[in-house]
Amino acid sequence: MDLSEIASEILDFLQETHRRPGARIAISTLDHRFGTDPAVAAAITELRVAGYLIAPDADTVQLTAKGFDAL
Numbered sequence: 248m249d250l251s252e253i254a255s256e257i258l259d260f261l262q263e264t265h266r267r268p269g270a271r272i273a274i275s276t277l278d279h280r281f282g283t284d285p286a287v288a289a290a291i292t293e294l295r296v297a298g299y300l301i302a303p304d305a306d307t308v309q310l311t312a313k314g315f316d317a318l
Contacts, residue, residue: 250297253281254290258299258317261310268315271307 250258260280265272274291281287291308294300299314 268312271309
């Protein structure tokens with residue numbers, strides 16, 4: 248699956264900071280790193296739909312095994 252540029256950047260950021268499946272990151276951390284541009288929210292949704300992330304609650308996303316393999 249071809250990911251948008253920002254979705255790829257988010258995966259790269261996760262690779263730098265969270266190197267294991269199941270790692271969680273706060274949405275506020277992604278907002279701080281990438282800004283609150285609607286494109287960031289769209290990229291998070293894109294990664295969730297692709298199965299790379301799940302959203303266990305409204306404030307965090309979690310890297311799935313598929314997302315870890317994509318790193």
